[in-house]
Amino acid sequence: MLSVRLEKFNDFGEWRNKARQLLAAGMNPSQVVWRVGAEDSGLFEAGDDMLPQPDGPIGSVPSQFIDLARDVIQHADPERFAILYRMLWRLQSEPHILQNAADSVHQMLAKMASAVHRDTHKMRAFVRFRSIIVEGEERYIAWFEPDHYILEANAPFFTRRFSGMHWAIITPYASAFWDKDNLRFGPGGSKKDIPAEGAVEDDWRIYYGAIFNPARLKVSMMKSEMPVKYWRNLPEAERIAPLIRNARQMEQDMIARATTQPPARHLRQKAREVEAPEKTEQFQTLHDVSEAVDACRRCPLYEHATQAVFGEGPPQAQVMFVGEQPGDQEDLQGRPFIGPAGQVFDDAIKNAGIDRSRLYVTNAVKHFKFVPRGKRRIHQKPNTGEIQACRFWLDLEREFVKPKIVVALGATAAQALVGKAVSISSTRGRAIDLEDGAVLIVTNHPSYLLRIPDPETKAREREKFDADLMLIKSMMQTLEK
Structure with missing residues (x-):
């Protein structure tokens, strides 16, 4: 019997490397026992030191198995490594086994993944930070007892949600620490390490x-x-x-004490009906529209935004890119796509050989929607009413610019352009005819690429985004002929 030792409870990369070595050596699952950390080996178990290190690809598996394994590896069942390897072994001769929902091993893995998903949801909902003062600085600490080994996979969620806080999350098996710039992990702790009461x-x-x-x-x-x-x-x-x-x-x-006054949202809607004097015939040029948009009161977003952010680019551009809404930097400077997502956008179109100076770039919603969190303003997705209210301005931009190709960056932009909610997966990669004769291409928003924590997934999605831009480049070249 071969004893395969893993250093960590939930490191998918470590398990995958060992599994590839086992496949290369032709080791049947029945010949393997998995050990973690300092767990003792059996009397008749040989070590895995002599396993070969493969130089190239070993076997093949569908992407569905990779996603499933990343979840299952976080489960607390000590047999998870063996069950995953058993499925990996079978996939070499039964490549379609994951399509069989009745398969007993597949069912076990699916139940484990589901349990990890539930535990993840509970962690994100029930972590409660307590405020403490360390060396004169306010910091936050939380205790959580997950059922599974989910801390490492979920820590990036908390860095995004509480990026401006200096915090620590302690669990029985491991701890996560965020200093506003770097995320690191350490050993677990106990509830007694957490203050009994916090300021929040x-x-x-x-x-x-x-x-x-x-x-x-x-x-x-x-x-x-x-x-x-x-x-x-x-x-x-x-x-x-x-x-x-x-x-x-x-x-x-x-x-x-039931109210006899109409809700505030009804009063705001009534006010907007009175305060919406904009008529399409009053605008003679795109410049007229850009000057009028800052006075827009069609939805409440203007109340907290610094300014409206109008489109930018040649007045007769053949290609129009439409994003979701201005971000923090765009709201402050009054220009579209100049923040982090704009930098990703600039890099991608440059790689595709597209000159940004030839593009008209705008957003479906012209005011920044956000929620304050400390000193930061965190992006909040606009709702259907806000998208519909701002469509007045987007339609005017399209009317004056008259682009031949319109690119929707994200689902919000696609909804604003087609008038209903659509999914990116169902529309991506195909040209959609719009009523004014333009062609619509739907792809992800560049900010989506920034939010992906897994490097492999990020690289894969970036390839898809680059492919969409190459399609647009090809369409632009066709227009020029």
């Missing part, structure tokens, strides 16, 4: 009490979404029992 505890209690709706109380469903096992680590959980106990009286009080 009251905020959670107040927030939970504010969103509690006694008229929609369903205790069994609440416990399903917020399992009792997590309550001991949630500051707001202490309010659950009294809120449930008093729900009937709270509901009667709500009925007694």
